[in-house]
Structure formats: C-alpha cells, structure tokens
Amino acid sequence: MKIYLAILKSDIDLEEFKRNLKEKKIKFLDHYKSVGIVKLQSEKKISENDFKKFCVSIEEDKDNLTI
Amino acid sequence: MEKERYIVLLENQEKKSLKKVENELQVSITSSEFLSKDNRSFDVIDNDNGVLYKNLGVVVVENMDEDQLKKAVKDDSNPIVYFEKEREFFPADEMKIISELKKQAAEISDKINELEQYLNNKPIPQKNFVEMEWGLKAVGIEKALYTGKGIDVCILDTGLDMSHPDFASREVDGKSFIEGEDWNKDLNGHGTHCAGVSAGNLRGDTGKRYGIAKDCNLKIAKVLSNKGSGTTSSVVDAIDWAISKKFRVLSLSLAAPVQLNEKPSVLFETVGMRALENNCLIIAAAGNDSSRPSIPKPVSAPANSISIMAVAAIDGQMRVAKFSNGGLNPSTGGNINVCAPGVDVFSSYPKGIRNKNYYFGLSGTSMATPHVTGLAALYMEQFPDKTAKEIWEMIETNAKPIEGLKYRDIGSGLIQII
Numbered sequence: 008m009k010i011y012l013a014i015l016k017s018d019i020d021l022e023e024f025k026r027n028l029k030e031k032k033i034k035f036l037d038h039y040k041s042v043g044i045v046k047l048q049s050e051k052k053i054s055e056n057d058f059k060k061f062c063v064s065i066e067e068d069k070d071n072l073t074i
Numbered sequence: 075m076e077k078e079r080y081i082v083l084l085e086n087q088e089k090k091s092l093k094k095v096e097n098e099l100q101v102s103i104t105s106s107e108f109l110s111k112d113n114r115s116f117d118v119i120d121n122d123n124g125v126l127y128k129n130l131g132v133v134v135v136e137n138m139d140e141d142q143l144k145k146a147v148k149d150d151s152n153p154i155v156y157f158e159k160e161r162e163f164f165p166a167d168e169m170k171i172i173s174e175l176k177k178q179a180a181e182i183s184d185k186i187n188e189l190e191q192y193l194n195n196k197p198i199p200q201k202n203f204v205e206m207e208w209g210l211k212a213v214g215i216e217k218a219l220y221t222g223k224g225i226d227v228c229i230l231d232t233g234l235d236m237s238h239p240d241f242a243s244r245e246v247d248g249k250s251f252i253e254g255e256d257w258n259k260d261l262n263g264h265g266t267h268c269a270g271v272s273a274g275n276l277r278g279d280t281g282k283r284y285g286i287a288k289d290c291n292l293k294i295a296k297v298l299s300n301k302g303s304g305t306t307s308s309v310v311d312a313i314d315w316a317i318s319k320k321f322r323v324l325s326l327s328l329a330a331p332v333q334l335n336e337k338p339s340v341l342f343e344t345v346g347m348r349a350l351e352n353n354c355l356i357i358a359a360a361g362n363d364s365s366r367p368s369i370p371k372p373v374s375a376p377a378n379s380i381s382i383m384a385v386a387a388i389d390g391q392m393r394v395a396k397f398s399n400g401g402l403n404p405s406t407g408g409n410i411n412v413c414a415p416g417v418d419v420f421s422s423y424p425k426g427i428r429n430k431n432y433y434f435g436l437s438g439t440s441m442a443t444p445h446v447t448g449l450a451a452l453y454m455e456q457f458p459d460k461t462a463k464e465i466w467e468m469i470e471t472n473a474k475p476i477e478g479l480k481y482r483d484i485g486s487g488l489i490q491i492i
Contacts, residue, residue, distance in 0.1 A: 010307055014344050039314035042348045044341070046307055064340040071330040072309060074232065074264045074302040074440055 010036070010068035011047040016061060024061040031057065079119065079160035080143065082133045084153045087126065091153035098146060099124070101135055134160070205282045208390045209271075209415030209445055214491035215286060222287025222451030226321040227272055229444065230312050231265030231328070233257045233296040235424040238266060238432055239278050241292075248294030249315055251308040261300040263427045267436055268327045269294065270422030271444035272451070277420075277433055284421050284433070286448025293321055298328060306341065309376070313345055317352045322454055322462065324354060325447035326382075327440035329361035329374035338378045338407045346381025355462040357383045357446050359439035360410055362397040370400040370483070378408035383466055386484050387416020387442040392476050394483045398439055401482045410485035411466075412473045414449075416442030449489050456492075468492070 015024075025035050033053060037046040047053065047065075055065045082099075084091065096103055101124045109115055115125045115134065124135035138157075146154040197219050206215060234241060234248065236258040248257035260266045273292040274285025295312035298304040309326070316324050332338075349356050361374030377384035387395035394400075395417050401409040419441035423434035446469065453465050460468065473487035 010305075012307055012310060012341055014341060037311070039310055041314045041317035041352065042310065042345050044310055044314070044345070046311075063344070066306070066339060066341050068305050068307045069330065070303065070305045072298065072304045072306065072328045073330070074262070074298060074328060074438075 008048055008050055009052070011049065011053050011065050012068055013045050013047060013053075013058065013061075013065040014063040015043045015045060016063055017043070019061045024058070027058065027061070077136055078138075079134055079136050080138050080157050081160060082124075082135060082143065082154055083156040084126075084131050084133060085155045086153055087128060087131060088153075092126070095133065095153060098142070098152070099135060099138060103133060204276065205280070207282060207284045207420055209419050209441075210283060210286065212390075212392075212415050213286075213445060213449060213489050215283070218286075218452060218491050220452040220455045222273070222290030222448065222455055225287065225290045225323065225451040225454045226293055226319070227287060227290040227323045227325065227447060227451050228293035228295055228312075228316045228321045229265060229269045229272060229325045229327075229447075230295045230297045230309060230316075231268050231325075232262035232298045232300060232302060233260040233265045234269050234292075234294045235260040235263075235266045235422075238422055238424060240270065240274055240422050240432070241266075244292065246292045246294060248296070249312070250296040251312045251315075252296050252299050252304070255296060255300060257294045257296040260424055261427070262298070262302050263423050263434065264302060264327070264436075264440065265294070265296070265298070267419075267421045267423050267434065268325060268440060268444040271419060271441060272325055272448040274422050279431060279433070282420075286445065287451035290448075290451045293319070304328065306339075310341070310345060313349060313356070317349055317354050320352075320354075322354060323447050323450045324349065324356045325444050326356060326358040326376065327438075327443045329359050329377065329439070331361060331363050331374050332372055332378055332403070332408075334372055335403060335406070336372070338380070339375055342376035343379040343381055343407075346376070346379045350381055350461075350463050350466075353462045355383065355450055355466055356381075357385060357443055357450065359443045360384045360386045361399040362387075362438050362440075364397055364399050366394060366396040366398070370402060372402040373399045373408045373410060378403065378406075380407040380409075383411045383446065383469075384409065384485070385439055385443045385446050386410045386413040387437070387439045388413045388476070388479075388484065388488065389417035390415070392479075392488075394479060395437065395439075395442075397437070398442075398483070400480075401485070404482075410481075410483060411470060412446060412486050412489050413476075413484035414442035414445035414489050416440075416445075446489055449491070452491065
C-alpha cells in the first residue's frame with residue numbers, strides 16, 4: 008500500500024471525486040482543507056491522468072525528510 | 075517735545091575738527107573743562123549747544139538729525155566716527171526681577187515636564203547587561219525592542235522536551251503527527267534545540283541569552299520521529315493544522331536533498347502559497363549536503379519552493395558554513411533567501427542525550443532557520459498590520475550582505491533586527 012498526496016482543483020465536486028476513487032479502489036484517508044490537499048492510499052500506482060478533472064497534481068508520499 | 079540726546083564719538087579734538095562738527099551740526103560746543111556745579115552739562119545741552127568731554131573724545135548733543143549723523147560717520151573726512159542715542163538706565167527693581175525669574179522658571183519647568191513625558195513614553199532600549207550567544211549578537215538582538223509577544227510560532231520538528239526547566243513553566247500547545255510518539259517529549263533533542271533558538275530566553279546555568287522571541291506563543295508539531303526522519307504527508311498534515319489554528323510563522327528545520335536541475339515539488343509549492351494566502355510564513359532550512367568550498371549542493375526540499383523562505387548558515391567568522399546548500403537551481407526556484415548563524419549554536423537540549431546539562435551546541439541550517447523564525451515573530455509584533463508576505467520582504471530588505479559572499483550562497487544576507 009502506498010500513500011499519495013493530491014492537490015485538489017478549486018470548485019470540484021468532492022463527493023464525485025470520492026466516488027471515482029472508490030471505483031478505482033483508492034482509499035480516501037484525509038482532507039487537509041486549509042491547503043486543499045487530500046491523502047490517498049492505493050495498492051496500485053495512481054495515475055494523474057485518471058483524476059485530471061479533480062487534481063492539479065498527485066505525488067507519492069516520501070519518507071525522506073530528515074533533520 | 076521729548077529731548078533726544080546723542081553721544082557722538084570724535085576721531086580727534088583738533089580745533090579744525092571741532093569747528094567742522096559745530097558747522098555741520100549747527101551747535102556750539104562747550105568743553106567739559108568749563109563745567110562746574112553752577113554750570114552743569116544738563117544746563118548747557120540744548121538744541122543749539124553741546125558739550126565735549128575731552129577725556130573721552132565724546133560730544134553730547136540734543137535733537138539731532140540722525141540721517142545727517144549717519145552721513146557724517148560714512149564721510150572719512152569728517153571727525154565723527156560713531157554715534158548712538160542716549161540710553162536710559164533705571165535702578166533694578168528686585169521684586170520685578172524675582173517675578174521675571176519665577177516666570178522663566180515656570181517655563182523651564184513646563185519644558186522639563188514635556189521632556190520627561192516624552193522620555194517616559196518613548197520605548198528606550200534597556201541597556202543590555204545580559205551575555206548573549208554569538209548568533210544573537212550577529213543579528214543585533216541587543217537592540218531589539220520586541221520579544222514576539224502575542225505571535226504564534228510553530229516549530230515542526232522532533233518535538234519539545236517539556237521537562238526542560240526553560241519550558242516546564244511555559245504554556246506550550248502541540249500535536250504529534252508521528253504515530254506512537256508524543257509532541258511533548260523529545261528523545262532526539264533537535265526539536266528542543268530549534269525551539270530554544272526561536273523562543274527560548276536565558277540559560278538556567280550561566281544566564282546567557284540564547285533565544286530570540288522569548289514571549290511568543292510557542293507551538294510544537296512533531297513531524298519527525300525520534301530518529302530524526304519524517305514523511306511529506308506528516309509535514310503537510312501539520313502545516314494544515316497550523317494554518318487552521320492561524321499560526322503566523324512555521325519553522326521547518328528539515329530537508330530532503332534534491333539533484334541539480336530538479337524541479338521543486340508542486341505539493342510544497344502549493345502548500346507554501348496557501349500558507350501565505352492565509353497570512354502564515356513558512357521558513358525552511360536550505361539543507362546540509364554541501365562540502366564547501368569544492369562541492370556546493372542545491373537547496374533541498376521543501377526550502378527550494380519559491381513560496382517557502384530558504385535559510386543558509388554562516389559561522390562566527392561570517393563565512394558560509396561548509397555544509398550549507400546554495401542556490402544552484404535558480405531557474406526552477408531553489409534560491410537562498412537569507413542566511414543566519416548556524417555553526418556552534420548553543421541552545422536548550424534534553425539532559426542526558428549527548429550532554430550532562432540542559433544545553434548543547436549544534437551546527438546546521440537547522441540551527442540557522444529558527445533564528446529567522448524568531449526574528450519574523452519580532453517583526454510581526456513590531457508591524458502587526460503587515461502580511462506574512464510583507465514580513466518576508468522586510469526580512470530580506472533589512473538583511474545585511476556580507477563582504478565577499480555570493481547571493482547564491484547567502485541570498486539577501488544576514489538577517490538583522492530593525
């Protein structure tokens with residue numbers, strides 16, 4: 008399972024986006040409303056092209072931040 | 075008609091000269107040697123007669139034409155060299171003098187009160203008797219009139235050791251974004267060190283000052299594990315929390331290395347932009363991947379995003395720290411914005427990790443970053459109407475270039491108090 012962070016486009020239908028995710032078996036984990044980003048979880052790699060209607064970009068979460 | 079007498083000074087008292095004066099002024103001059111108690115000067119002097127005081131070379135005459143006297147003075151061939159109107163002298167009235175002195179004293183007293191009021195209301199910097207860490211001196215903290223009071227400053231790091239005596243009695247809010255680890259413990263030490271530079275005050279042992287914004291409202295977001303690592307999602311989660319809480323400054327002493335020409339993350343670019351839109355300034359470490367002078371490395375993520383302020387480190391000799399990353403990817407963002415002290419920086423530290431007391435010296439752009447965070451809090455207190463973006467601009471505008479160092483390595487320069 009991988010974690011993804013997606014930047015949402017403004018004025019999208021969030022419920023429609025969630026339905027799309029469900030269809031593709033992508034789990035909606037969290038919505039960071041102040042920054043307009045959602046956290047997703049998927050076994051397969053998420054394609055940005057599949058969610059162009061809803062997202063500006065989708066990046067895989069990285070565990071590379073250090074002191 | 076009131077009598078007006080004139081004192082006329084002569085160049086000489088030769089007969090010829092006296093005759094000329096008599097003709098011009100149309101008076102007859104009597105020498106003072108002919109005066110007596112029966113023939114006093116005031117009996118003699120009138121419109122047609124004057125008196126010559128031989129020992130003084132002065133003639134006293136009455137009701138003269140001033141223009142005529144002026145012409146005579148200007149005329150070099152005329153023996154009259156100077157004249158003035160007779161003055162009146164009065165005996166000193168002691169009560170009048172006292173009254174005048176009282177009036178002047180009252181005026182001076184008013185001026186003193188006015189000055190006293192001005193000085194009392196003026197924010198005068200306290201004379202500083204407190205020893206300070208070199209980094210605080212370098213940014214001019216001894217001149218600071220502000221302490222960050224009322225400004226919410228959030229340190230996104232490894233947490234804060236709340237048992238540390240410098241923080242134990244302070245009201246600190248926090249949240250952990252690391253599963254199974256509390257924000258109010260710091261088994262790493264890095265977060266406690268950074269929090270100390272931004273928001274600490276005086277060392278409990280030596281009394282030396284090591285923190286910048288001692289009165290800010292300190293907030294802690296634990297986004298790095300006790301091992302000192304963390305994920306993008308934890309940081310984004312914490313920034314979202316901080317913005318929703320309306321915190322004003324976020325300090326990110328964390329970094330992920332990037333390659334030359336690597337584009338900044340759209341994610342962090344967006345996060346930084348949304349923070350600024352919400353009047354929140356994100357300040358991040360440029361990273362410590364360089365081995366200067368031969369191998370400088372580019373500014374790390376997330377500091378390489380143009381909406382996040384990037385901080386480089388300098389040492390006490392005003393040299394770029396050998397580890398400090400530089401603006402090698404300027405076309406895609408990735409510039410350094412400012413630099414701050416980041417070598418041998420002493421600050422608060424949990425006791426017993428690497429040290430015997432509650433303080434420890436560390437080096438890194440991680441240490442430079444909270445200097446800028448603390449300064450931003452002081453600016454925000456000083457200029458409450460300025461937006462986060464404006465505060466950023468002010469920090470850069472007031473930064474001091476360092477002779478011999480490049481913009482690539484220190485941006486606008488060493489941050490300074492204003």
